[in-house]
Amino acid sequence: MLPDDLGPDRRWSTWHSVEKGARGPDPVPSWLVTADAAIDTELGVLKTGKEADVFLLRRAVPDDPAAPRTWPDAASSCLLAAKRYRAREHRAFHRDSVYTEDRRVRRTRDQRALDRKSSWGRLVAQSQWASAEFAALGELWSAGVPVPYPVQVDGTEVLMEFVGTPDGDRDDAPTAAPRLAQTRPGRELLEHYWAQVEDAMTTLAGLGYAHGDLSPYNVLADGDRLVVIDVPQIVDLAANPFSTDLLHRDCRTMAGWFTARGLAVDPDELLARLLAAAW
The missing domain is CATH 3.30.200.20 (Phosphorylase Kinase; domain 1)
Structure with missing residues (x-):
């Protein structure tokens, strides 16, 4: 015992x-x-x-x-x-x-x-x-x-x-998924990642929210799957007076990272789609 x-x-x-x-x-x-x-x-x-x-x-x-x-x-x-x-x-x-x-x-x-x-x-x-x-x-x-x-x-x-x-080389050595910012995906995986980012942000907007602090440092790359983390500051798009600015910042931050790696995406187009999903 x-x-x-x-x-x-x-x-x-x-x-x-x-x-x-x-x-x-x-x-x-x-x-x-x-x-x-x-x-x-x-x-x-x-x-x-x-x-x-x-x-x-x-x-x-x-x-x-x-x-x-x-x-x-x-x-x-x-x-x-x-x-x-x-x-x-x-x-x-x-x-x-x-x-x-x-x-x-x-x-x-x-x-x-x-x-x-x-x-x-x-x-x-x-x-x-x-x-x-x-x-x-x-x-x-x-x-x-x-x-x-x-x-x-x-x-x-x-x-x-x-x-x-869960387990690395030893049973007591789990390996945490890296942040997206730490990865260097090839073109195909980069496109797959961007589609997941769009889907996640669109679902969030459809629920009436923005992440508020979304960046490649707040997304984990678990193999070919992305996982969004750090959501305590989630923003209500209808109630928070700063919501559109915060949502636009999320769009610029994520689009900027993907564009810098060769996948040209437009943050303003993404913002328009998200606002349409929200309203």
């Missing part, structure tokens, strides 16, 4: 300890471990960012044949990315108001704390970004946008699908 105190870098799975709305949407993928007997083991840092750091976790059921499972065919091991938001004063990114212009929190006490920038308000702000990203991922994943599956949110931490190769 394992002790209650698992030591550093290990914890019991919190899947069933968070409220129902803090768990990912149905259908829950078959690869996800949901057993109460599972343990999350931290394996290291995947990425450091402007507002959060991402860590690699392995969630696994101990090698105990008597360990209970949520259902008989439940997976016994999976990899997760844990995105943990930092307090605002420890971020390199401080333009929150551009993205949160249309957002309010549920409780008036929390909103007052945010407005006053109290210590509680700073904690609420951290949780607000985590909750916003989790909610956005859930809606986008359910709509078919290529984003990581959002596993759960707990305070300032969002657990999501690990995108990459």
Whole structure:
């Protein structure tokens, strides 16, 4: 039997300890471990960012044949990315108001704390970004946008699908998918990637959103499949007064990267198509 105190870098799975709305949407993928007997083991840092750091976790059921499972065919091991938001004063990114212009929190006490920038308000702000990203991922994943599956949110931490190769040369060496900016695709793959970018942005616009910070650094290249990440700042095209400018910036940034690699695409034409899809 394992002790209650698992030591550093290990914890019991919190899947069933968070409220129902803090768990990912149905259908829950078959690869996800949901057993109460599972343990999350931290394996290291995947990425450091402007507002959060991402860590690699392995969630696994101990090698105990008597360990209970949520259902008989439940997976016994999976990899997760844990995105943990930092307090605002420890971020390199401080333009929150551009993205949160249309957002309010549920409780008036929390909103007052945010407005006053109290210590509680700073904690609420951290949780607000985590909750916003989790909610956005859930809606986008359910709509078919290529984003990581959002596993759960707990305070300032969002657990999501690990995108990459589960095992490298050794069983303990997973390989994260590179950012699009790190790749050098040939012409055929470049065209395939651009079609995926257009499809993802069009689906987002059809839902009434812009990514708001889309760039080759916020898209992962998982083989021939692109996966959009970093969506806490997702922008409501109808409610946010900066939405068209942010959408146009997304178009210019993505089109500029593809054009620089030999695929001439027009950001203004893309913007027109996206606005047509939105309205």
